[in-house]
Amino acid sequence: MLVDLFENRLALALIVVLGVPAVLVLYIVAVEALLTRVSRRVSAAVRPWLWLAPALGFLGVFLVYPTLATIYRSFQNRRGDAFSGLENYVWFFTRSDTLIALRNNVLWVLLLPLLVVALGLGIAVLVDRVRYEVVVKSVVFLPMAISFVAAGVIWRLMYDLNPNTGTLNAALDLVNGPRVAWLSTSPINNLMLILVGVWMFTGLAMVILSAGLKGISAELLEAARIDGANEREVFRFVILPLLAPTIAVVATTVIIFALKTFDIVYVMTNGNFETDVIANTMYKELFANGQQGRAAAVAVVLLLATVPVMILNVKRFKQQEEVR
Amino acid sequence: MRATRGQFRVVVVGGAALALVLAACGGGEEDGDGGEGGGDEELSGTVSFIGSWSGDEQDSFLAMVAPWEEETGVTVEYTGTRDLSQQLTTGIASGNLPDIAGLPGPGPMNDWYGQGALQPLDFVDFDTYSGATPEGFADLGMSEDGTLIGVFTKAAVKGLIYYNTAVWTAEPPATWADLETAAGGLATGETAQWCVGLESGATSGWPATDWIEDIVLRQAGPDVYDQWVAGELAWSAPEITAAFETFGSVLENSYGGSDYIVNTAFGRGANPMFEDPPGCVLHHQASFITDFFVNEAGATPEQFDFFPFPDIDPQYTGGVTGGGDLIGMFNDTPEARSLIEYLLTPEAQQIWVERGGFISANSGVPLDVYPDETSMRSAEILQNAQTFRFDGSDNMPAAMSDAFNRAMVAFAQNPGDLDSILAGLDETQTDAYAAD
Known part of the structure; x- marks a missing residue:
C-alpha cells in the first residue's frame, strides 16, 4: 500500500498538499470541540499547548531528533557500533587539511559579508538617486536566480587558464599581462571563490537595503541637510544608524551562508589547492569515505559555529520587540 | 559514413544474437518450463539498472540489452x-x-557485500566465465570469502601511450629508457615530451594515479603493486617514492608547466599534441581517450596511434593495468539473474563491440569484429596480458583513493613537496585500511 503510493507520485503529492492541511484543520476543530466540555480555566491553560502540539511534533521529528542523533553519532566510530570518545573531534582538529578548511571558512565568514554588505549598500544608496534605478537593480539582482552550481560552472569558465575560454585571462592577454591560474594559485584562489559568492549575494543585499533606505522618511534627511550636514555626514550619522538593523539582518544571512558554503567550492575546485571548506569536508567524509562518525563530528562543529550568530540574532529580535 | 555502417552491422548482429537467444529458449516457452534464465517462473516486469554509462555508451548498452528485452x-x-x-x-x-x-x-564491492547489500552471483557458471577471460581477471569479482559477487562485461586497457603519427614515426620503444631517448630527441623548441591534464571535477588527479600505477607495476613488479594496493606497503617506501620520482620527471618535461597540468580537463589535456607546431609528442591514457581526440581536439583517426606502456625493469615484462565495469546484483530476482547471464555471453557483448567503444575481456568475442584498429589492438593486449592488474586506485578504500587523487594534484603543482605528500598519504593509509 505504502509502496504503491510512493510509486504513484501524483496521488502522493495530492495527499500531501491537500491531506496534511485537512488533517490539521480537523485536529484543531476536534481540539476545540473537546475544550468546550471542560471548564473555562482548564481550557485556557491547555489550549495553547494543544494548538502548538502539531508544530512541536514536526519540530521534534524533523529538527530536534536529527540534531541529537547527529551529536550522538559524532561520538561513535565509523560503523556506528561502538563509542570512540572524542576521537572524531581530535581527528578534525589535528589534521592539516581539516584545519585549512576551518581557516578558509573563517576567510569566507569575514570577507563574504563584508564585501556583500559594502557593495549592496553602496549600490542601493547610489541608485536611489538616479532614474534608471530599476534597470540597475534588476541587473544586479539577476545572479540570485541562478543556482550555485550553475554559478560555479560559469565562473570556472571565467577563470579558465586557457584564454580562449577564460575571460579573465583573455583580458590579461589583451594588456600583455601574464596569465594567472586563478583557481589553483593559493591564496588568491580563495578570494576568487568568495567573489563568486559576492556576485550571487550582492543583489539580495542591495534589494533588502534599498527597501530599508526607502523606509527612511525624507523629512528626516531634509532636516539633517537644513541643519548643515553635508551628504557624507547625512549618510554617516543618519542613514547608517537607521539602516543598522537591516544591515544586521543581511549580514547574519550571509554569515550563515558563508559558514555552510559548499556548492561553489565543490564545483570549482573540490577543495584542492587549499580551498577546502568545512561543509565540503563533511560531504567528503560522509559520501566518499563512508566515515559517518567523522561527518557527524564535522556537522556538530558547524552547528556550534552558527550558535553565536543565532544568539545575536535572537537577542536583536528581543530588543526590537521591546522597542515596539 | 562510419556511423551508418556501424548501425547496419548492429542490426545484423543484433538480429543474429536475437535469433540465437530465441533458438535457445524457443522450446522452453512452448512447454512452459521457462527460459534459460535460470528460474523456473516466467520472467516479467522490469529490472532497474544504475550504471555509469551515458550518451553514446548508454545507447550502446540499451542496444545490447534490447534482444534480451524482446525475448523475455x-x-x-x-x-x-x-x-x-x-x-x-x-x-x-x-x-x-x-x-x-x-x-x-x-x-567498495567488498564493503557492500560485507554489509549484506550485494547478493552472491552463485548462479553464474564460474568456470565458463573465468575460462574466457585473462588470467586472474574473474577473481577480481570475488569476495574475500570466495563468493562471486561482481562480474565484468566492459573492460578497459589503461596505460596506452598515444602519439601524433606525423611527429612520432619510430617503432614502438621496447623499454622506458628507449622511450625517453626517442621522446627527448623529438621534443625541441615549442614541443614538450608529454601532455598531461589532471582536472576532472570531484575526481581531479586520477589520470596521474594511472601513471603511478603503471610505473609501480613495471618498475617494482606485481608483488610490490599488490602489497601497495592492499595497504601493506607504505607510500613512503622506496619503491613508491621512486615511482613518484619517475612520474616527476615526466611532469618536468610536460607541456604548459604545472598551471596547465592541474587546470586542464583530462579530456582536453592532449589537445596541444595536434596543434601546429605540436605542443607535445606523447600522451598517456586509457583506450577511451580516442573519442576526446576526435571530438575535443578535432583530430582524425589517421592522426594518432598508440603503443603499450613499455617495460621499465626487464624482470617485470608484460605487465598490463586496466579496469573494467563491474556489475553486481542488489536485488536477487529471476529477471536480474537472467539479465546478468545474458550480459556475460559473447553474443551480447559483441553487439556493443560492433558499435564501438567497447573492449571485451571475453575471448569468445572475435578480434575481427572490432570496428577500429585501436579497440582491436587494446582487446589483443588484454587477451595476451602476462600480468594483469586492476586499476590500483579503484581497488583501494574510498578514502585512500580520494586522497591519492588529491595527492596527485598537489604533487603536480608542487613536486618539491613529495616527502610531505607521501607522509600525508601514509597517514590516510593507516586510517583508511583500519577495520573501523
Whole structure:
C-alpha cells in the first residue's frame, strides 16, 4: 500500500498538499470541540499547548531528533557500533587539511559579508538617486536566480587558464599581462571563490537595503541637510544608524551562508589547492569515505559555529520587540 | 559514413544474437518450463539498472540489452549517473537500491557485500566465465570469502601511450629508457615530451594515479603493486617514492608547466599534441581517450596511434593495468539473474563491440569484429596480458583513493613537496585500511 503510493507520485503529492492541511484543520476543530466540555480555566491553560502540539511534533521529528542523533553519532566510530570518545573531534582538529578548511571558512565568514554588505549598500544608496534605478537593480539582482552550481560552472569558465575560454585571462592577454591560474594559485584562489559568492549575494543585499533606505522618511534627511550636514555626514550619522538593523539582518544571512558554503567550492575546485571548506569536508567524509562518525563530528562543529550568530540574532529580535 | 555502417552491422548482429537467444529458449516457452534464465517462473516486469554509462555508451548498452528485452518481455530501466559510488552509498543507507548496478571497483564491492547489500552471483557458471577471460581477471569479482559477487562485461586497457603519427614515426620503444631517448630527441623548441591534464571535477588527479600505477607495476613488479594496493606497503617506501620520482620527471618535461597540468580537463589535456607546431609528442591514457581526440581536439583517426606502456625493469615484462565495469546484483530476482547471464555471453557483448567503444575481456568475442584498429589492438593486449592488474586506485578504500587523487594534484603543482605528500598519504593509509 505504502509502496504503491510512493510509486504513484501524483496521488502522493495530492495527499500531501491537500491531506496534511485537512488533517490539521480537523485536529484543531476536534481540539476545540473537546475544550468546550471542560471548564473555562482548564481550557485556557491547555489550549495553547494543544494548538502548538502539531508544530512541536514536526519540530521534534524533523529538527530536534536529527540534531541529537547527529551529536550522538559524532561520538561513535565509523560503523556506528561502538563509542570512540572524542576521537572524531581530535581527528578534525589535528589534521592539516581539516584545519585549512576551518581557516578558509573563517576567510569566507569575514570577507563574504563584508564585501556583500559594502557593495549592496553602496549600490542601493547610489541608485536611489538616479532614474534608471530599476534597470540597475534588476541587473544586479539577476545572479540570485541562478543556482550555485550553475554559478560555479560559469565562473570556472571565467577563470579558465586557457584564454580562449577564460575571460579573465583573455583580458590579461589583451594588456600583455601574464596569465594567472586563478583557481589553483593559493591564496588568491580563495578570494576568487568568495567573489563568486559576492556576485550571487550582492543583489539580495542591495534589494533588502534599498527597501530599508526607502523606509527612511525624507523629512528626516531634509532636516539633517537644513541643519548643515553635508551628504557624507547625512549618510554617516543618519542613514547608517537607521539602516543598522537591516544591515544586521543581511549580514547574519550571509554569515550563515558563508559558514555552510559548499556548492561553489565543490564545483570549482573540490577543495584542492587549499580551498577546502568545512561543509565540503563533511560531504567528503560522509559520501566518499563512508566515515559517518567523522561527518557527524564535522556537522556538530558547524552547528556550534552558527550558535553565536543565532544568539545575536535572537537577542536583536528581543530588543526590537521591546522597542515596539 | 562510419556511423551508418556501424548501425547496419548492429542490426545484423543484433538480429543474429536475437535469433540465437530465441533458438535457445524457443522450446522452453512452448512447454512452459521457462527460459534459460535460470528460474523456473516466467520472467516479467522490469529490472532497474544504475550504471555509469551515458550518451553514446548508454545507447550502446540499451542496444545490447534490447534482444534480451524482446525475448523475455522484461524492460530494463536504465539510469546513468556520473557518480556511482555516492549514488550507491546513499542507496544502501536508505535501502533504495536498483536490481543491478555498475560497481565503482572491487574495494567498495567488498564493503557492500560485507554489509549484506550485494547478493552472491552463485548462479553464474564460474568456470565458463573465468575460462574466457585473462588470467586472474574473474577473481577480481570475488569476495574475500570466495563468493562471486561482481562480474565484468566492459573492460578497459589503461596505460596506452598515444602519439601524433606525423611527429612520432619510430617503432614502438621496447623499454622506458628507449622511450625517453626517442621522446627527448623529438621534443625541441615549442614541443614538450608529454601532455598531461589532471582536472576532472570531484575526481581531479586520477589520470596521474594511472601513471603511478603503471610505473609501480613495471618498475617494482606485481608483488610490490599488490602489497601497495592492499595497504601493506607504505607510500613512503622506496619503491613508491621512486615511482613518484619517475612520474616527476615526466611532469618536468610536460607541456604548459604545472598551471596547465592541474587546470586542464583530462579530456582536453592532449589537445596541444595536434596543434601546429605540436605542443607535445606523447600522451598517456586509457583506450577511451580516442573519442576526446576526435571530438575535443578535432583530430582524425589517421592522426594518432598508440603503443603499450613499455617495460621499465626487464624482470617485470608484460605487465598490463586496466579496469573494467563491474556489475553486481542488489536485488536477487529471476529477471536480474537472467539479465546478468545474458550480459556475460559473447553474443551480447559483441553487439556493443560492433558499435564501438567497447573492449571485451571475453575471448569468445572475435578480434575481427572490432570496428577500429585501436579497440582491436587494446582487446589483443588484454587477451595476451602476462600480468594483469586492476586499476590500483579503484581497488583501494574510498578514502585512500580520494586522497591519492588529491595527492596527485598537489604533487603536480608542487613536486618539491613529495616527502610531505607521501607522509600525508601514509597517514590516510593507516586510517583508511583500519577495520573501523
